[in-house]
Amino acid sequence: MFVDAHNHLDFFESKEKLDKALGIIRNEEILTLGCSMDCKSYEFTKKLAVKNKNIIPCFGIHPSKAHENYKKLDKFHEYIKESRIIGEIGLDYVWVKEKEKYPYMKKVFIYFLEQARRYNKITNIHTKGAEGEIYNYIKKYKLKTPIIHWYSGDKDTLRKLLEYGCYFTISVDIEYSKLSKEIVQFLPLDKILTETDGPTSLQWVNGRYGYPSVIKDIVKEIAKIKKVKEGEVEKSILNNFKSLI
Ligand SMILES: [Zn+2]
Structure with missing residues (x-):
């Protein structure tokens, strides 16, 4: 069984594409955290979860929707x-360009x-360009084992987040990004999760359009970097995720 610890099921823009994704989640047994952007997106994912036991709906407001x-x-x-x-x-100072939105x-x-x-509650946190600030908030609010989504900040903050006890979702750029490969090299296997972040990432x-089966390619790549068997990575990620939920 695989784990997609950060997906956006409302990003599949047609019924045909969504049905295909849901079929993959069911048939290829991908335990999926369906993140939300806002209330509408949460309600949508919640409905999907009623019919698909591999989907866990997750409520939040994305920084771009704040x-x-x-x-x-x-x-x-x-x-x-x-x-x-x-x-x-989370917070985003990279993709959200309008500074007037930051206070919200x-x-x-x-x-x-x-x-x-x-x-x-466990949180699933977007940290783009705000990694150090978010680390301080995590400490201040004594958050329970946060999941850090697609980390791309500096190594020092990464180390601090790891020492705090955070988990990290490795995303679809793992085959291409030097930084993401270094992050996988640095993190112990027992803190690593996988994610697709919706089809558009x-x-x-x-x-390529990102159907949930891409998770298997990410596992393969992590196994290569860590020099362990794919099955071992798959099992470790599932254990990590189960220990969280
Ligand atoms: Zn996301």
Whole structure:
């Protein structure tokens, strides 16, 4: 059994593509954390999970959606309580270019940190360009074993996050990115998870549409870097994930 610890099922833009992805998740046994961008995306993923036992819906407001949601925080409480893992949440100073959105981003992120602390929930965190700041927040809110999504920051912060006890999802750029390969080399196998980040991330990397089966290629690549058998990597990732949920 494989693990996709950060996917966006609402990014499959047609019924045909979504059905194909859901079929892969079911038939190839890929335990999938369906991250949300906002309430609509969470409701959508929650419905899919009713019919597919391999999908775990996950509530959060993506940093790029914070400015549209900062006034609705009091509506999120039930979603947070029922969600096994909170995500996608975080900060982004790279892809979110409009600086006027940053105060909203921080407000929404801090709200989720408070709630994650209150209910002792695991979080799935986007850290783009804000790695050091997020490490400080993780410590401040004493978060329970956060999952760091597609880390691309500096090595010193990576080491601190690892020492804190974070898990890291290795993504679809592993075949191509020198930094991602170095991160895999550095991390112990018992802190590594895998992710596809929706179909569009692989497309951004190499032009191919990212169906969930790409997870197997990521496992293969990790095995190559770590010089261990693919089966061992697969088993370790599943154990890591199960220890979280
Ligand atoms: Zn994502």
